[in-house]
Amino acid sequence: MPEATRTDLYEVTMAMAYLDHGLTGEATFSLFARSLPPERGFLVAAGLESVLDMLERYHVDAHDAAVLAHALHRPAGDLAGLRGTRFTGSVRAVPEGRIVLANEPLLEVTAPLPQAQLVESMLLNRVSHQTAVASKAARCVIAAAGRPVVDFSLRRTHGAEAADQAARLGALVGFAATSNVEAAHRYDLPATGTMAHSFIEAFEDERAAFRAFAASHPGPLTFLVDTYDTESGTRHAADVLRETGRTAGAAIRLDSGDLGDLAVRARRILDGAGLPHVAIVASGGLDEYAIDALVGRGAPIDIYAVGTKVGVSADAPYLDTAYKLVSYRGRPTMKLSTGKTTLPGPHQSWRRPRYADVTATLDEPAPPDGEPLMETVMRNGRRTGPRPSQAASHRRFARDFAMLPAAARRIRGPVAPGARLSPALESLVDEVRERLVSRQRGA
Amino acid sequence: MPEATRTDLYEVTMAMAYLDHGLTGEATFSLFARSLPPERGFLVAAGLESVLDMLERYHVDAHDAAVLAHALHRPAGDLAGLRGTRFTGSVRAVPEGRIVLANEPLLEVTAPLPQAQLVESMLLNRVSHQTAVASKAARCVIAAAGRPVVDFSLRRTHGAEAADQAARLGALVGFAATSNVEAAHRYDLPATGTMAHSFIEAFEDERAAFRAFAASHPGPLTFLVDTYDTESGTRHAADVLRETGRTAGAAIRLDSGDLGDLAVRARRILDGAGLPHVAIVASGGLDEYAIDALVGRGAPIDIYAVGTKVGVSADAPYLDTAYKLVSYRGRPTMKLSTGKTTLPGPHQSWRRPRYADVTATLDEPAPPDGEPLMETVMRNGRRTGPRPSQAASHRRFARDFAMLPAAARRIRGPVAPGARLSPALESLVDEVRERLVSRQRGA
Incomplete structure (x- = not known):
């Protein structure tokens, strides 16, 4: 672990001068x-x-001291005073x-x-x-007003380490789950996620894609319905949920367009199909502002998935x-x-x-x-x-x-x-x- | 390396269904x-x-398969089709x-x-x-119009991995150096940095701090002059540079206040002290917008140090x-x-x-x-x-x-x-x- 070298150089120049001058x-x-x-x-x-x-873990070992000396264009011996330093x-x-x-x-x-x-x-x-x-994530929980919020930020955080933290910090403030499997494993969080648009596109048509997914996965199903057209996608999802009888814990996911309006239409389709308990998940560029607006409009969205804007705290990234x-x-x-x-x-x-x-x-x-x-x-x-x-x-x-x-x-x-x-x-x-x-x- | 588990769960559910359906x-x-x-x-x-x-490196090993199975609440055997997968x-x-x-x-x-x-x-x-x-950093190079730009972002990037990338990407677009020693070592970049305000505060007065630093470091000196008052700090820096004769490659750094105005005053003090070749480094919340404004005002700043706002690409973090x-x-x-x-x-x-x-x-x-x-x-x-x-x-x-x-x-x-x-x-x-x-x- 490069604890001792992942530092601004000036910490080292200062420490050397402190040691020299007692x-x-x-x-x-x-x-x-x-x-x-x-x-x-x-x-x-x-x-x-x-x-x-x-x-x-902090420890300036011989390798670290050599790296520090090289950065300073100094002979390794000049770093002798720092070698072996631990945090006490x-x-x-x-x-x-x-x-x-x-x-x-x-x-x-x-x-x-x-x-x-x-x-x-x-x-x-x-x-x-x-x-x-963590502060950004907490605001999403506030905006969702009791509805579950889940973390989908892995693909756009600043590296893998930042993604794991986004998942962990979401859980800290009450997120229900994360899409990031490694973070779920490390921090013992529920993992979540089902399918992307590419899955739908890989099959001949949307219903075939939903059927294939249902056949492969015995757990609760979430069908992504906006690959081609959200309303017909919702109807296809309803068809497959009914024909397979897999409605327990089922959901559809909306990922584009006017989410509030589409949620109303999708809710109507699902209710009309006798599926009032199938939930609606919304995703796609959401943050606390968007969630707040959707909740304020009374959008029938049951679960909010937040990604990019929360994982990087987009409006206040530092x-x-x-x-x-x-x-x-x-x-x-x-x-x-x-x-x-x-x-x-x-x-x-x-x-x-x-x-x-x-x-x-x-x-x-x-x-x-x-x-x-x-x-x-x-x-x-x-x-x-x-x-x-x-x-x-x-x-x-x-x-x-x-x-x-x-x-x-x-x-x-x-x-x-x-x-x-x-x-x-x-x-x-x-x-x-x-x-x-x-x-x-x-x- | 958790390449196979640092994934959104849905990539795995989709891959399983693809395999099941040929x-x-x-x-x-x-x-x-x-x-x-x-x-x-x-x-x-x-x-x-x-x-x-x-x-x-991509490889789904037995441990990865177990982690994926756990995330899916599936028996490990259900992941058999993915085990051993490499990217071909x-x-x-x-x-x-x-x-x-x-x-x-x-x-x-x-x-x-x-x-x-x-x-x-x-x-x-x-x-x-x-x-x-990289795109944000390139804009800083444009704004600096030929003056060196250096990376000071380590303290506020989204983790250590992001800090190393910020240093590397700065160099990609022409930054002159980084304060991040580990990144300098990994990517063979020049490292830079001398002292923080704490260094000045640790000594009885500013001149004592500058003298102590000069005694410890034989290379070119950069004195931070704004801990108490920028103009008197500049005078103290000039005194110590002259008394030690260490003016070759020397600089002062301004880190707060109206950098354009203070640079003019500091330049005047340095020139008046017979130190026209001592450079002025500016830092403190700089980005391409601030650099552009300073350059446009003709601020006598020779080197721009950018940190936080560039390392997180603050106005467009994704x-x-x-x-x-x-x-x-x-x-x-x-x-x-x-x-x-x-x-x-x-x-x-x-x-x-x-x-x-x-x-x-x-x-x-x-x-x-x-x-x-x-x-x-x-x-x-x-x-x-x-x-x-x-x-x-x-x-x-x-x-x-x-x-x-x-x-x-x-x-x-x-x-x-x-x-x-x-x-x-x-x-x-x-x-x-x-x-x-x-x-x-x-x-």
Whole structure:
């Protein structure tokens, strides 16, 4: 596993300079989203388990050191100080599935400065990507208003690894199944899927294709009906379902055209054929906006399959995250760059009723009605407990989600609750800013 | 390598039904982009080498068969027909780096129907993702108008695999370097990067940080100057560059604020300090739109570093690609779904002067001024030649790019050339449509 080389080069140049200058004291870095993307009222924390896996495996072996030296045009010996490095620090983090807001840390790493720096790139990568996708997926669940949502994103995510995560994160927020078999296997999720247009086209006609499929597969059938014409396809599907008697758990799938209108027509055909229990699945470029519009129109769609736009979080494919040094050897630090000011010191965020959250310094007492968002999940480079099950993470999500204000759940124009800073954290910000500004002036 | 299980489940259900019904004849599938995303005047073909790697490794082993059976709730014996399957077909494709248009096939697979179907999901995934990112990166090169562009996207791509591709695809279209060490190692690219804000913050003051960095690193220096205040940071950088005499190849980096304005101020400070050769690097949320605006304003920025928005192709994170059955046992097929009509039969696309491309049936003679876009890259499941070098793929891109009409290169409001259909392909479309419509009516 190339944990040590899949890094931005500057993490390595910095770590080398820290070692040269004895800056190996304990540092705390805070990873947080500076702001929410447009049309997001909340974020679903995700990526932590990938981060912890990475930190447990982290090791600069001889090969890694040679690769790093080559990238730097330095002799291998110059990397001697980094060779053998493992991650020996601790991590406090918001568990996967919890709902977080802008400026609430997602995780904080405390470790000797070079270590905490070296792992930055992949920490940001994992948390940013997975939190963005989980948050998008959660909005699809909201839009579907109780109807099952399934993941069909494999074909257009950014690689295979991203596809597996899309499937896993869908399940985290309540998706019913995934089309991705490998992800279903890895994460113990239900797999779903039946046929594509090519299957229909490979047979002489649509009914022959449906009959052949039914003959090969004893389980519940879903017939894709829009290869040539959705209404005649639905009639052909009804014919074959009736003639084979395979109506239990059966469905048809619509994948093109005006899905709301076609669902009404297909429903009428199915009901007319005495098949009121045959479900209608819709797919084809769906996301929370499209689902919301279909549900709003009363479209008789029973299951929504989402793919591309959710797997890549198309309207917000990245988060504005940062991983910032907030303390070195007990001294709080912050950055003053325009628009990028950070909060000094290690933190705790407190979930309060109606998401009136407070971000505080780590050593403040708990507010009377507050519940801590961050937990210690790693100590001395090892997880403090077993990896949470997919079900446990989903329960975490469901519990936070149940309390989320309606305005934050809106599909269009959501209003995100904002975390306040505690008075002690506000004072610390002012104090550190003053110290830095006067030092810069003096310097 | 889970090649056989990282698939949409329906590829497997279809393949099982094909085997049951003797549909194992030769099929051709065509993979193409139905349309270009907004603000794209062309696409850069990419993903082919990942596809060929995958096809060469493809093998349904006993473990894979068990995973597939489990996903289907079927006994393992039911998957016996698929066990041992390898990909034995051929692939014709547009080599990586070539410029392609909507409705020009990116690749066509010809293989026994079950095989050609089973590999669909990951073919679409690789080609869609990589073509989207390569096309975005090419636009950054255009915007930078000759100035070097470097890749800083690792921290916010969709996983590590996507990060490595972003680095590789940047190089394909002419990026000068990447911050991603693992990708630099894998693809033999120059690595780049020096320091982050945390480095500055870890020292007592900015000059101490710059001095410490210079002492640790004998190569060319790039000092990040915006941690506290860009102008004083630039002065501190100038001081340390002069006192150490390390001005050869040196640069400063701006990462926040109004980059155009700050570059002017920083340039003035550097010039005033007798450092006219110290370069200015800009980073921080840049993409082709921002670079174009900065270049248009005459900002004295020498190197552009792009990250997040390019690594995820933020304004167009997916392509509207399809993988469609176009022929089965020599019979051309097509799909009539609303808005999703496909072109029947195997194809060749011809690049003609001024991108007046023609997509034709495979057996038509070459137009007198046409050059074929698709080449046979795999036969009997093996590559027909060695993997092209990164340099060769870049030369392919550069050659096509040099001929691209100016309107297609525009950063805002580009006009994409459109491929015409040959008269023979138009006739075939009409003929197959008629056959299918009359068969559906008759059925």
